[in-house]
Amino acid sequence: MKNRIILTVITVLALLPAIPLFLILFQLLKEGLSSLSLDFFLHLPAPPGEPGGGIANALVGTLIIVGLAVLIGVPVSILAGIYLSEYGRHGKLSETIRVCADVLQGVPSIVIGIVAYAWVVKPMGHFSALSGSVALALMMIPVVVRTTEEVLRLVPDILREAALALGVPYWRTVLKVVLPTGMVGVSTGILIAVARIAGETAPLLFTAFGNQFLTLNPLEPMSALPLVIFNYAMSPYEDWWRQAWGASLVLVFMVLGLNIVSRILARKIAGEK
């Protein structure tokens, strides 16, 4: 009897949090879908207080800022991951690198924003998309380093030995045999990291800053979806609130899409093993 009661209580407690979480999704769909239209994607923001306008600049901005962050962060992360898996599996330096990657991953995003401000915005003298990308790259590096290491470790040594036996130098073995074998896993890691940084707002507040106009120049301030959601939500205009919901829906679709694709990829690796 006691067993029954407690197990029921646990089940109820376990299912209760589903209510707010589903409410969020439901309200996001309800409020967001009504503001989606072709104009919403293709137009620039209307002047403050006037209804209408779209988020074209923010969409382009998010793509550019995240894309630049990937360009900055991924090569560094993959090489560092290669080092951890291929050259220094044990040893003090590798252990220090791992701890540092964990520490970096735990740094609050707002603090990352301050650092990017000090490193890029201050010397340049003005806000820029580039500084936002630096902040986001700092956030994605630890994730990609650790997944690259884990995935490359799974590559069987037989493959490395086969290549070496053919006289292939080690660096080519790594680039032509080990890395391609683990490529699906590494891409999964990159996708997960991109999904994480695409929705980040705090590191962009005083780096990319936001921009009412469309710009493709990474040295200028640039808008991004999370910034638009924040600014519109905190504004006094009802039409901007509506647009904040629309932009949120777009962002959620992007982030969830990336997450789902990365999970399918991850499952594919698990299946291959």
Added chain:
Amino acid sequence: MRNLEEKLKNQARYDALFRRLAQAMGVLVILLVIGVFFTLVKESWPAIKAFGLRFLWTTTWDPINLEFGALPFLVGTLITSFLALAMATPFALAGAIFLGELAPPKVANPVSFVIELLAGIPSVIYGLWALFYLVPLVRYFQMKIGAPPYGLGLFTASLVLAIMILPYAMSVARDVIRLVPQDLKEAAYSLGATRWETIRHVVLPYARSGILAGIVLALGRALGETMAVTMVIGNRSAMPHSIWDLANTMASVIANEFTEATEDVHLAALVEIGLLLFIITVVVNLIARLVIIKTRVR
């Protein structure tokens, strides 16, 4: 022959070069962490020099007279984080037991999948939802019990934080509970233990430190969470006296004032709050890491 020797020599050189390059990128990760720390110290130096340790326990935050004390924000961060943790932990634990032990895989797998997706929703969207749905709800509740009906404030911020960290704490705890060896549980059942007795006396003690690590990691998240909190906490830079008060956390005051700070000392004081936040989260994460390592050793 000569040609071959030269080629081999070249390859050896490339090998060394590639190794060095990979190593340099690894070292760069270390340098980034050190760089983050020193940048924060350097940028906050004017405030450290001007206020010294008093920064930590004075309560005046006055950008006009340039007098800065960070205690209200330290208190705001501690209250929201621990309140959120207290609200989320029972549900997270129950959810982890449910998904890891009770539910059949057919239910547990899709539910876990959805939970992990929800954990990926950006915090600004949680903030948007809280601002338009949670705030009116809290305001209604406050009017019922006779508290000041702001809607915004410490309590609302804690509530949205709890919702945000729940999926995270739950999935860590569930993973640990799944790792409990089957034969231990079967031994308990064979002695006539009920399901709850097995969970209570076998599963939970075995998974204890892993669950603890999950809670500490969730705490680390809550401490640094910025956007959702900034949107619903009310942004008042004075000492909070009750959980219904408008307040600020360390992260939210930085988000609100950083672009508006015109005086160097003001900016430096904000960076110093960032430095404190950095130190606190690093310590919390290292503790979680130690707990995890301890679990593995056992």
